[in-house]
Amino acid sequence: MRAAIFHGPGDLRIEDIEPEEPGLGEIVVRVEVAVTCGTDLKSYRRGHHKLFPNLPARFGHEFAGIVDRVGEGVTAFTPGMRVVAANTAPCGHCWACTLGRLALCENLEFLNGAFAEEVRIPAAIVARNTYELSGTTSFESVAPLEPLATVVHGMDKSDIALGDVVAVNGAGPIGQMFMRLARLRGAHVIAVDQAPDRLAAALRMGANEVIDISAYATTEERAASVRAITPGGRGVDVAIEAVGLPAVWEQTVQCLRPGGTAILFGGPPQGATFSVNANDMHYFEYTLKGIFHHEPIYVQRALRLIDSGALDGRDLITETRGIDRLVESLEDMAAGRGAKYAIDPRA
DSSP states (O other): OEEEEEEETTEEEEEEOOOOOOOTTOEEEEEEEEEOOHHHHHHHHHOOTTTOSSSSEEOOOOEEEEEEEEOTTOOSOOTTOEEEEOSEEOOSOSHHHHTTOGGGOTTOEEOOOOSBSEEEEOHHHHHHSEEEOOTTOOHHHHTTHHHHHHHHHHHHHHTOOTTOEEEEEOOSHHHHHHHHHHHHTTOEEEEEESOHHHHHHHHHTTOSEEEEGGGOOSHHHHHHHHHTTSGGGOOEEEEEEOSOOHHHHHHHHHTEEEEEEEEEOSOOOTTOOOOOOHHHHHHTTOEEEEOOOOOHHHHHHHHHHHHHTSOOGGGGEEEEEEGGGHHHHHHHHHTTSOSEEEEETTO
16 A cells, blocks of 8 residues: 655655554554644654654554454444544553643554555554544544644633633644634634735634734734734733744743733744743733643544534645645645645545
């Protein structure tokens, strides 16, 4: 079968490999659709110490499909079932899991290999983070389940309340999902970006206002443009960072009103640092929250949002392409040409 194999930064190849058989507790899923994401792009460009500790490796983790084969001991899934799986499962017994911080699990089991005709799901993920789809939910709508689950995690920690003013810095797919969910909570949402296509998409996803920051030279000017349209010019109740760049982390904090909360969501490069005005942090009583990954409860909530029609992953997909265009699709994302691309592994 054809599959994407990651050999290192900038080296992603479509190769012919042998199909895998499911082991104890595992299942093999025929991939109907897989979708690209920002993590794929970052991994392709610079590697990823958590996802790819050993190379070469299978690539891709957002997908939906049909169970083809099941391993010994599997009773919850049978061939022919339509399923979606998250990309990890927590162990349940490390120090982080025992404290209820499942996203910080020391023994997260990762799934890679979605950009292929088939993917083998590890036993821990089969047991804790794989779900049968309802008959009305399309593969395309649910394939971006994993990033939506991370956004649900961020929303849960944001404490966004009815009537809050929320700024989302970054109008890519993650930012767009934050906008939709913030609107569902009754917030007034300001989308902040410098790409016209992404700002137009932000309006379609429910943003009340957009700010094109391309005209501003400094972080301070960009943050000031956000504060200028808030009540009293004080700043926003909650500011969300959805880019993963230290300068945007700083911009996000500077958007806040006194007593505001920043959700620092986008993953920056290893070793990156950012600065906070210590005087403002103290006297304005900011709350800064770093958010990483998801937990099974957030995956389940994300699936309910999709099943209910509150959010449709198809709204995030720019185009469906064959697997031979995977690298092209990642490069298009990097250049701002499109948000997410659906990959048909047999086209």
